[in-house]
Amino acid sequence: MKKIAINCDVGEGLDNENDLMPFIQSCNIACGSHAGNEQIMDKIVKLAIKHKVKIGAHPSYPDPANFGRKSIEITSEKLQKSIQNQVNTLNEIIKSNNGILNHIKPHGALYNDIAKNNKLSLTFLEGISAFKDEVKLYVPFNSVIAKNALKNGFKIEYEAFADRNYNIDLSLVSRNKRNAIIHSSKEVLKHISEIFNNEVVTTVTGTKVPIKATTFCVHSDNENALEIVEAIHKFYHS
Numbered sequence: 001m002k003k004i005a006i007n008c009d010v011g012e013g014l015d016n017e018n019d020l021m022p023f024i025q026s027c028n029i030a031c032g033s034h035a036g037n038e039q040i041m042d043k044i045v046k047l048a049i050k051h052k053v054k055i056g057a058h059p060s061y062p063d064p065a066n067f068g069r070k071s072i073e074i075t076s077e078k079l080q081k082s083i084q085n086q087v088n089t090l091n092e093i094i095k096s097n098n099g100i101l102n103h104i105k106p107h108g109a110l111y112n113d114i115a116k117n118n119k120l121s122l123t124f125l126e127g128i129s130a131f132k133d134e135v136k137l138y139v140p141f142n143s144v145i146a147k148n149a150l151k152n153g154f155k156i157e158y159e160a161f162a163d164r165n166y167n168i169d170l171s172l173v174s175r176n177k178r179n180a181i182i183h184s185s186k187e188v189l190k191h192i193s194e195i196f197n198n199e200v201v202t203t204v205t206g207t208k209v210p211i212k213a214t215t216f217c218v219h220s221d222n223e224n225a226l227e228i229v230e231a232i233h234k235f236y237h238s
Contacts, residue, residue: 004196004236005215006162006229007138009058009107011036011044012067014220021047023229026054026215028105028138031086034060034068041093049099056138059086060107068108069175076123083127091131103157104128105138112172115143125152141212142170160201160213162192162232163222168203170211179204183224185231192216192232 010017011030021027029044030036048055060068062082074082091101106114106124114121121144128137132152138159139146149156163182165173173180182188195201195216200208218228 006232007215007217008220010220011040017044017047019226021051021053023233028056028058031057031059031090033062033086034064041090045094045097054102056103056105057087057090058107059083061110071109071113080127101135103136103138114145115140118144121145121148157215158213159215160195162188162216162218166201166203168205168207185228188228
């Protein structure tokens with residue numbers, strides 16, 4: 001059986017990283033602009049290295065008040081500067097621990113916005129251009145950011161969400177809706193197995209839509225995050 005790679009967004013205040021690390025393959029560390037700080041980053045980098053988990057940067061809109069989950073008005077220059085500062089800060093911490101930055105995955109509203117906004121996606125890519133030859137970019141399948149990243153010479157990895165439901169356009173169901181998040185480990189396994197094995201996802205309308213992914217995100221703030229990653233690890237890695 002092929003193994004499924006799981007990633008988790010971490011450093012966001014849940015303090016459950018020590019429990020999650022043994023069951024995941026990569027992590028996305030908050031870089032201080034929606035959550036986290038340098039002390040937390042250092043702690044989680046050390047944990048990731050200990051557990052041989054690939055380390056990624058998880059930059060966001062500079063908006064801690066809204067946890068980076070709302071789109072904000074910001075100039076291209078300010079956004080690029082913020083992204084550069086966030087990734088550089090984490091990368092210096094990784095280097096100080098003799099680790100390697102494996103990937104970059106934007107957070108929250110920024111992730112969703114660059115998936116569909118051409119100008120914003122190019123602004124983001126310019127902001128991380130210094131890392132083009134060194135790291136991968138985790139992006140959603142068939143998105144604007146994926147297409148622009150490939151055109152501009154970035155290495156990408158398609159990501160899908162293990163614990164989130166999808167709309168027919170492959171956008172995520174809004175967190176304001178009751179069916180946005182999948183809490184059951186059994187349902188998560190069913191969800192990701194369809195994507196991984198059949199390259200389709202059953203959307204909330206019941207329609208099956210083509211999708212590809214080589215890494216799957218489980219949100220660390222899902223109330224059943226540990227149960228979910230344990231179940232996936234047991235099924236696909238035991």
